[in-house]
Amino acid sequence: MPRRRLKLGQPLLISYALVDLVGTLLLMLPIASTEPGSTNLIVAWFTATSALTVTGLTVVSSASHWTTFGHLVILVLMQTGGLGIAALVTITMTMLGLRIHLGQRMLITQDRNYYNMSGVIRLVRNILFLTLLLETIGAVLLSIFFPNLWDNGIIKGLLFIAFHAISAFNGAGFDLTGQSMQPFTHYIGINIVMMALIILGSLGFVVLQELFLVRKWHRLSLHSRMVLLVTGAITLLGSIFFLASEYNHTLAGAPLEDKIVISLFQAVTRTAGFTTVPVTIWNEPFIFLMIIMMLIGASPGSVGGGIKTTTLGTVVLAVWSIVRGKNAVVLFEKEIAPKTVAKAFTVVVMFGMLVIVSTLLLMTVEGLPLVPVLFEVVSALSTVGLSMGITTQLSPFGLVLIGLLMFVGRIGVFTVVMILAGREKRQYHYMKEDILIG
Numbered sequence: 001m002p003r004r005r006l007k008l009g010q011p012l013l014i015s016y017a018l019v020d021l022v023g024t025l026l027l028m029l030p031i032a033s034t035e036p037g038s039t040n041l042i043v044a045w046f047t048a049t050s051a052l053t054v055t056g057l058t059v060v061s062s063a064s065h066w067t068t069f070g071h072l073v074i075l076v077l078m079q080t081g082g083l084g085i086a087a088l089v090t091i092t093m094t095m096l097g098l099r100i101h102l103g104q105r106m107l108i109t110q111d112r113n114y115y116n117m118s119g120v121i122r123l124v125r126n127i128l129f130l131t132l133l134l135e136t137i138g139a140v141l142l143s144i145f146f147p148n149l150w151d152n153g154i155i156k157g158l159l160f161i162a163f164h165a166i167s168a169f170n171g172a173g174f175d176l177t178g179q180s181m182q183p184f185t186h187y188i189g190i191n192i193v194m195m196a197l198i199i200l201g202s203l204g205f206v207v208l209q210e211l212f213l214v215r216k217w218h219r220l221s222l223h224s225r226m227v228l229l230v231t232g233a234i235t236l237l238g239s240i241f242f243l244a245s246e247y248n249h250t251l252a253g254a255p256l257e258d259k260i261v262i263s264l265f266q267a268v269t270r271t272a273g274f275t276t277v278p279v280t281i282w283n284e285p286f287i288f289l290m291i292i293m294m295l296i297g298a299s300p301g302s303v304g305g306g307i308k309t310t311t312l313g314t315v316v317l318a319v320w321s322i323v324r325g326k327n328a329v330v331l332f333e334k335e336i337a338p339k340t341v342a343k344a345f346t347v348v349v350m351f352g353m354l355v356i357v358s359t360l361l362l363m364t365v366e367g368l369p370l371v372p373v374l375f376e377v378v379s380a381l382s383t384v385g386l387s388m389g390i391t392t393q394l395s396p397f398g399l400v401l402i403g404l405l406m407f408v409g410r411i412g413v414f415t416v417v418m419i420l421a422g423r424e425k426r427q428y429h430y431m432k433e434d435i436l437i438g
Helices: 010-028 040-054 068-083 085-096 102-112 119-146 154-169 188-203 205-213 222-246 256-271 284-296 309-323 338-366 370-381 396-413 413-420
Strands: 329-331 335-337
Touching: 010 040, 010 068, 010 085, 010 413, 040 068, 040 396, 068 119, 102 222, 102 256, 119 154, 119 188, 119 205, 119 284, 154 188, 188 205, 188 222, 188 338, 222 256, 222 284, 222 309, 222 329, 256 284, 284 329, 284 370, 309 329, 309 335, 309 338, 338 370, 338 396, 370 396, 396 413
Parallel strands: none
Antiparallel strands: 329 335
């Protein structure tokens, strides 16, 4: 009997599931929790999944529930999810002098959403180098700005800065304060370092490579230029909107420079889940805008989720071309391939369907209102980690659903579609006929 071959994307799904299982078992050990006995299976699985998918949603306080061992497990899961399992395996095999076969290269391209398999080993090396370099610089800077860092000893202090640097760069949103970054709302240095780590992590390693090596705008690839344009536009729009809508409310009484930094932080955190102002006191218009910004998410090849910045840019350009009666989608005098445009529309539709179905399910089963549920669903699927406070209110069904959404968000909606889709076997074509649209 012939062996059944795995579908494209299945090895990636299986590898993340196995690491998720190991993380869950480690967090269930009595040594991982400050509470007597073992942590509940659902809580341990939800936390491990949230860390591995670099989301940040939690049902227990990361600061008080977990011991130093538990914090180390979460830290390793965040780093693993950020670097990518395929990349870590490849790095290990390279260090051992083992040959990287074709299947391994394909796995990396899926995990990192890379263009093709050429130069993929160099990409992995650069991913490791840039990740460790930027996280180290971030940790050193945070050690300068965090107050009272060494009061509990050098080991605890080092763990604190390493944990937050890794969490910020990987867009995980886990914290050891119990209140996210709210105790440091007016520490401008901490805010700037955290924002820099979040933004750099959200750009994607292809863009980071080009920024470090090319450095000239006109020599950057079309992909990198679109990423930088869309990321900058969303961040600017979000920060201006928060500043204008909260100027005389949440921001009232704060110095102007604090108002600007706080507003910028709320816009930047759309891919990370840290907050310096509690989500529960945001105004409703900004909550709605944040849902949209979370839906857009980070960029391809980064640690963040969402439909991705380039997907939004491609769809907007395609719609603009259709409105103008043009067939080609062009940016910076370069045409975007029709296959890429079709993929962008597919991702948007699939993402929207998942959000709609999951929101309806959660509202029906949990009996919770629309806005908090929609916010939670989008936050989970986009691997952001922001919440309006309903995570701890969810039943086991709700937690499993949110956990699965985080998993799908990390693997990628398009990868899941490929896994579920069957192979096209027919060799014939049907007659074509138009339908009316609009």
